[in-house]
Amino acid sequence: MISYDSREVLEAFSRQNGITFPLLSDKGSEAINRYGILNTVVEEGLGPNREDPAVKADISKYISAAGTVPPMMKGVPFPGTFIVDRQGRVTSRFFEDFYVERSTIAGILKRVDGRDQPVAGTRVSTEHLEVSTYPSDAAVAPGNRFSLALDIQPKRGMHLYAPGASGYRVISLSMAEQPFIRVLPLKYPTSEMYVFKPLNERVPVYQKPFTLLQEIVLEGQPAAQAALKGKDSLTLGGTLEYQACDDRVCFNPASIPLSWTVSLRPLVLQRPTVAR
């Protein structure tokens, strides 16, 4: 983790929060600058163009909802994550569009290589498929972007319709609306083409085990933080809809109600204890 904080601040922060991975001190923001991710809105917000509506809009997006720019923010980066291979080449990167939002590390790993975290989930079996679903994180904090994974295994001989299939119910997840919860577009893996000879029909389907990823943002603005205060868990509901067929029979569209519960973590608001 890299920030413009002093080594003393990082030492206190890691001690107080039990962090063992390296926290690097880029005091003076030289590395942040060289990476090209310096938050330039800070300069603008403190400069002659601070009343420009476009600058004001970017301040509320990248600095503070209050619209003010604390001078101490000079030198911060746009927060984000690079994943690099052993040669230092970027294999994926994650930058947020809103300053109070952050992807969780487990959520990023889930998106990158589908790595499973030991988070308890739900298993449902129907006559067409088995679904195992779980959140990327057991606990989330306001502003966290995390994901719900749905590992789906079509039963023997079954196929489920994928995006692009017409005339059939494409598998989808509809999330119940809830205040301060933002639902991002469902991520589908690549499908395969199913050829149904009697009708000379080619349709995109899933026949092998696959994973749908539903990313969720638990909003972090002050109103959301106030509404979540004192709650210790969050339950999300949704419905998985699909249609399955085998080589002979097409079954009626079906739906499975699902729910996920994650613990709510408060934001760490305590400042590291250092001599100031």
Place this chain on the structure above:
Amino acid sequence: MTRLVGWSLLALLMTLPLAARQGARTKIEVSTLGPQVGERVPDFSLPDQTGGTRTLQSIMGPKGAMLVFIRSADW
């Protein structure tokens, strides 16, 4: 002469978009900032919380590394 006018015109055309851009602000698009997928990230040499010096090479694990840039751990 014609040629000279031609060149001047070309020079003028080349400076126009630049002049138009001056003062106008580039909209922030965070996805375009910094090293993109496939590009190499710059090396660094920075102190860690224990006082040791870390470089890109020294934080590498068997599969690579994750570089998380945060605003501050202080406020």
